Amino acid sequence: MPTPTARPTAPAGTGAPVTPEGKALLALIDGVLPQIRDSAQHNDHHGSFPFDTFDTFRRNGVMGATVPAQLGGLGVGLLGDVALALLAVAHADASTALALHVQFSRGLTLAYEWRHGTAPARMAAERLLRSMATGEAVVCGAVKDHPSAVTRLVPDGSGGWLLSGRKTLVTLAPIGTHFVIHAQRQVEGEPTALAAPVLTRDTPGFSVIDTWDGLGMRASGTVDVAFDRCPVPDERVVVRTAVGARDDAVLAGQTVSSITMLGIYVGVAQAARDIAVAECRGRRAHPPAAVRTLVAEIEARLYALRVTAASALAEADAVAEGIVDDPAERGRRMMTPFQCAKMTVNHMALAIVNDCLTVVGGAAYSGGHPLARLYRDVRAGWFMQPYTYVDGVDYLSGQALGLDHDNDYVSARASRPVGERSVPATARRSNPRDAAPSGRLQP
Numbered sequence: 001m002p003t004p005t006a007r008p009t010a011p012a013g014t015g016a017p018v019t020p021e022g023k024a025l026l027a028l029i030d031g032v033l034p035q036i037r038d039s040a041q042h043n044d045h046h047g048s049f050p051f052d053t054f055d056t057f058r059r060n061g062v063m064g065a066t067v068p069a070q071l072g073g074l075g076v077g078l079l080g081d082v083a084l085a086l087l088a089v090a091h092a093d094a095s096t097a098l099a100l101h102v103q104f105s106r107g108l109t110l111a112y113e114w115r116h117g118t119a120p121a122r123m124a125a126e127r128l129l130r131s132m133a134t135g136e137a138v139v140c141g142a143v144k145d146h147p148s149a150v151t152r153l154v155p156d157g158s159g160g161w162l163l164s165g166r167k168t169l170v171t172l173a174p175i176g177t178h179f180v181i182h183a184q185r186q187v188e189g190e191p192t193a194l195a196a197p198v199l200t201r202d203t204p205g206f207s208v209i210d211t212w213d214g215l216g217m218r219a220s221g222t223v224d225v226a227f228d229r230c231p232v233p234d235e236r237v238v239v240r241t242a243v244g245a246r247d248d249a250v251l252a253g254q255t256v257s258s259i260t261m262l263g264i265y266v267g268v269a270q271a272a273r274d275i276a277v278a279e280c281r282g283r284r285a286h287p288p289a290a291v292r293t294l295v296a297e298i299e300a301r302l303y304a305l306r307v308t309a310a311s312a313l314a315e316a317d318a319v320a321e322g323i324v325d326d327p328a329e330r331g332r333r334m335m336t337p338f339q340c341a342k343m344t345v346n347h348m349a350l351a352i353v354n355d356c357l358t359v360v361g362g363a364a365y366s367g368g369h370p371l372a373r374l375y376r377d378v379r380a381g382w383f384m385q386p387y388t389y390v391d392g393v394d395y396l397s398g399q400a401l402g403l404d405h406d407n408d409y410v411s412a413r414a415s416r417p418v419g420e421r422s423v424p425a426t427a428r429r430s431n432p433r434d435a436a437p438s439g440r441l442q443p
Helices: 019-031 033-046 051-062 079-091 094-116 119-133 250-282 289-321 327-360 370-383 389-401 409-415 425-429
Strands: 137-144 151-154 159-172 178-181 181-187 193-200 206-209 223-232 237-242
Touching: 019 079, 033 051, 033 079, 033 094, 033 370, 051 223, 079 094, 079 250, 079 370, 094 119, 094 137, 094 250, 119 237, 137 159, 137 223, 159 178, 159 181, 159 193, 159 327, 193 223, 250 289, 250 327, 250 370, 250 409, 289 327, 327 370, 327 389
Parallel strands: 137 178, 151 181
Antiparallel strands: 151 159, 159 223, 178 193, 181 193, 193 237, 206 223
């Protein structure tokens, strides 16, 4: 079966890395691509996390790529450069790229907290960033509540907090050392607020639950984590906004944390195109007109895909570095191009991979063929926040039509009564503590 054998040269529409730091990161990744590619099919088939690859990333400095140089990292801060690095990894294996994105994302968002946050937030961010730079800290984000639980943070009566609940779809968790949890802070007599407690893996009452058997991204280490009255010191809790505050300023941080994933799905489409083209070139006879038409359409769509992603990344970088008087306007100016690009990438990348299956023929309709893996992986983009396809439609149509809508998907979810969260009846009756085994998933 033909497989892509090398990282593609920087394609038109995305370009080469702009900064020296971005070039240094891509050089480090280049040396690991054969290892990633060689294990991709095995890890996908078995749903196994690529521990060896991430051990290499720890040693060579990739895990600290987005940590500021002043704190010991590579200092890659340009979103376009980060997306290009993820594109290169995704060309070899999208699951590995998705897991790596989690660490890159935490570096970018923590670096912002370190530069612009409150004094406690800056101190907490610096501690984590320095540990990320050495490869010691692997920082996961946990946003989506499991259908059976609402993750809550309540006072412990002595100045600290207790965290209870369960999160699902937590990527990179098999090797995570620190977890940034999105929770509802509930204090009697006060409005419910969104908060971000940080837990270490050895926190009492914390469990990592290996529940993942995904259709795609099977090697990404995407599992559940549960909390049974986990103690959290006050200095490890960052309070955000009140639930239902409708503050579009948060959209800037959500864009920075997620927009570089566009590179992953461009990389998947590029890998599928390379497989299909290699298959056609390997055939003795000239391909029929229908196949040549599909190849031409794949080339045109891939170019449009790359240009769209590159444009949104460049705009987000420009707004992030610029001066905007209104933080809410800044958030919208970053999120809107991102969502336009994301919707375009989701549709076009899937169409490209689908056409590549048609070009290759029936041989690609096999679980062991690399195109089968790419087809399953590319579909994951539709479920990624911000936003899922449904939430993205709400956001973009709301912006165009001037509709009243809470654009912060975390706050919007927290505002809904439990009965309106599409919770299955069996899940409503279950206790999250019963679902969490006493043991922990170990690397």
